[in-house]
Amino acid sequence: MAYIQGQARDQTSLFPVSLEDLIPEDHLVRVIDAFVAKLDLIRLGFDKAVPKSTGRPSYDPADQLKLYLYGYFQRIRSSRRLEAECQRNIEVMWLLNRLKPDFKTIADFRKDNKQAFSATCRVFVQFCRTVGLITGDLVAIDGSKFQAVASSRRHLNVKQLKRQQEKLDKRIVQYLAELDEADKAEAGETIDRSAIKTALEQLEARQLNNLTCQALMKSMGIEQFNTGESDARMMRTPKGPRVAYNVQTAVDAEHCLILHHDVTQDGNDTQQLEPMAKAAKEQLQQSELSVTADAGYSNGKQFQACEEAGITAYVSPNRAVNPRSKEKELFEREDFTYDAQQDQYRCPAGKLLTLKQLNKGERIYHAAISDCSNCPLKGQCTDAQRRYVSRHAHEEAFERMEQRMQANPEMMVSRRSIVEHPFGNLKQWLFGNGRFLLRQCEGARAEMALAVSAYNLKRAINVLGVRRMMELMG
Ligand code: SF4
Structure with missing residues (x-):
């Protein structure tokens, strides 16, 4: 029996198939196209949003934004891979009207529009809010570490520099002693004085370098520094210490959409509850808000600040433990x-x-x-x-929090189910467990804004479907 046969490659057609015929009515690219068409790129701050009247025409930022949104949606973040997609992917050809920008142009667009991506992300959140995908009834806050571009080999910290300095001091003393030995040596003995001197000079240069780094870090008031990416910090991650950023998200409980995100340099979450909750409240434009977060966000001062701002927080309080005995129970x-x-x-x-x-x-x-x-x-x-007993400076706020948590034990379960979905998707689906491609906080923020936009877009399409999204955007 014969095999199923395709069409001959040299077959011509009387009515050639257009790109429009190849893209189904309910395809994702149509949503991206409709969304970007609605954006006011000048107000959002996109570079070249107003075409130049003279000189060589540039690419429309709308086309490049479509390319990036599509790319992040399809886990394609590299500018070289996006360039390749422009040349072989029918969906991208439809989206960009067969434009084929080179990788440098594509990379420059991401580099030059970092802030505009965050503004675009906010516009989509507003759209979701308007159509009821985000209700603002309950918001879960969580953080996760994403690896930075910089290598950990280029990371310095004060403790490590001090240890290094001690070792260098010892070796310099050792070489100086050897030089003395060489001076005292008899004429017939073969001690290579010049080799010792060269090694000593190299050690002294390394020591000078070490001391300069320590002095600089002291004057800047920092404990750690990465020579490849000054904003990145060494953080604890499930894979061990990594040079990373701490990405914070505020997720709406209704459909797990991310309504606010930030990229921070803090290795832990203790200072993040208040800023994230306030930013989420502002984004939702509500007078009151309920937020939930894990015990890592426990901070009495911020519990109180949230209450004063009309935010009801549900966080497991994490407090200093009073003295305990290993063998027996002591008074609490x-x-x-x-x-x-x-x-x-x-x-x-x-x-x-x-x-x-x-x-x-x-x-x-x-x-x-x-x-x-x-x-x-x-x-x-x-x-x-x-006997000693410790009391937090904001003990009353802690006690109110404890009462709230006892009255609403289901909050911790809800929190987990809300926040795990976005981070699971962002890490595995979008980043493929990889690292950021852009350096510094600003670059990481730009990439995260694109990733969050792609995640929210995917989530909204899953809930509403492409056709309904198109109707709502129309
Ligand atoms: S007197 Fe001292 S040891 Fe006795 S119960 Fe009071 S605090 Fe504890």
Whole structure:
């Protein structure tokens, strides 16, 4: 039996097939085309949004934006690969009307429009808000580390430099001793003095370099620095320490759409709750907002700031643990009664614990040694000479948070299901577990804005379908 046969390559056609015939009515590229057509590129700040009246015409930023949105949607981030797609991919040919910009032009467009990508991302979020895809009932905040372009081999930190300096000092002393030996050597002995001198000079140059780096970092007030990408920081990731950025997202619970994102240099999330929640509230233009985040966001000062801004946060409070014994259970902080007027604690034995010191936002109270040493409950209270109890500077905000979390235990479960979807997609689908392609915070922000736009676009199409999206954009 014969095989299924294709059409002969040299077959001509009386009515040639147009690109329009090849792209189905419900194809993704039609949504990208309709979305970009609606954008006011001048207001969004795109470079060359107004064509020049003289000289060689440039590419329309709308065409290049379409190419990038399509590229990020299809996990194609490199400008060279996008150039190749322009020459062989029918969908891109349809989208760009067969334009074929070279990789340099494509790369320059991404480099020159970093801020405009963030503005474009916000416009799509506004569209989703208008059509009801984003309701703003509950927002989950989460962060994840994305690797930077720079290599960890080019990363310096003060501790490492100091260790290096000690080693260099020892080796210099050793070489100086060898030089002395060479000076004292008898004429007949063969000690190569010039080789020792050269090695010594090299060590001294390295030491000077080391000390200069330390002095510079001290004057800049920083503990770490990457010579390849000054904005990037060494951060803990599931794969171990990496030079990375901490990407923060605020995700709407309704359809897991990202309504706000940011790229930060902070290795942890403790300072991110308030700025992210406030930015999400502003984006939603609501007077009140409920947000949820994991224990990594626990920060009493920010809990209070959120309450004052009309934001109800649901975060597992993470606080300093009071003294514990390995062998036995000791009294918890809750067993001590706080007297707000006197600013002191009363212990289970009825003795007073007074304020001893303030330490990084913690208030430390202690009992008198004489009280504890004669106390029959000491075995249940402390193994030390006296008992200490710590109280956070924003303890009341912590207590309110604890009450909220006890009343709404389902919040932590909701949080996980909302935030895992976007980061799973961004990391595996868009970045392929790879790293950023653009350097510095600004570059990482531009790339993340494109990635978030592609993610939101995909999510909106999954929920509404292409035809409905086209109707709503029309
Ligand atoms: S050990 Fe000290 S703090 Fe603890 S119950 Fe006794 S007196 Fe109070």
